[in-house]
Amino acid sequence: QVQLGESGGGLVQAGGSLSLSCAASGRTFSRMAWFRQTAGKEREFVAALSWNGSRTYYGNSVKGRFTISRDNAKNTVYLQMNSLKPEDTAVYYCAADQRFSTYFTLPSVYDYWGQGTQVTVSS
Numbered sequence: 001q002v003q004l005g006e007s008g009g010g011l012v013q014a015g016g017s018l019s020l021s022c023a024a025s026g027r028t029f030s031r032m033a034w035f036r037q038t039a040g041k042e043r044e045f046v047a048a049l050s051w052n053g054s055r056t057y058y059g060n061s062v063k064g065r066f067t068i069s070r071d072n073a074k075n076t077v078y079l080q081m082n083s084l085k086p087e088d089t090a091v092y093y094c095a096a097d098q099r100f101s102t103y104f105t106l107p108s109v110y111d112y113w114g115q116g117t118q119v120t121v122s123s
Contacts, residue, residue: 002026002112004094009117012084016121020079022094022114030100032077034068035107036090036119043093045105047079057104062088084121091116 008020022032033048047068048057056068067080077094095110103109 002096004096004112004114006092006094006114006117009092009119011120011122014084014086014121014123016084017080017082018084018119019081020092020094020117020119022077022079024075024077024094024096027098028072028075029096029098029112031097031104032068032070033095033097033104033110034077034079035093035095036088037093037116038090043107044090045107046092048104049077050100059105081119084119086121086123088119089121090119092119 003025005023012018034046035043036046037043045059049068065083070077093116094114096112097110101109
């Protein structure tokens, strides 16, 4: 049974840092990603990583501040978030794609999702 479990969310002041983790169980995936969502808005692409780590992709709003990485031995993906802004406040979700879709910024191509973890950035 495939499961994705996020951890690491919390409350931080603007300019601070947080690190999120997503542990995958059941199998490995061709691509892992992070999305975020706030109430009343669509789920937003944050970052994605091919499972061999050769390619990373970032949403424009986080480029240069967030870093996605993985530890294959632990089957875990991380999201290091630096220089956080109040507009980064959202529920962050881990997602897994087993088909290596071209449209990796779209939530619909992902097969599995974690339960989400809240990140709140105070001004």
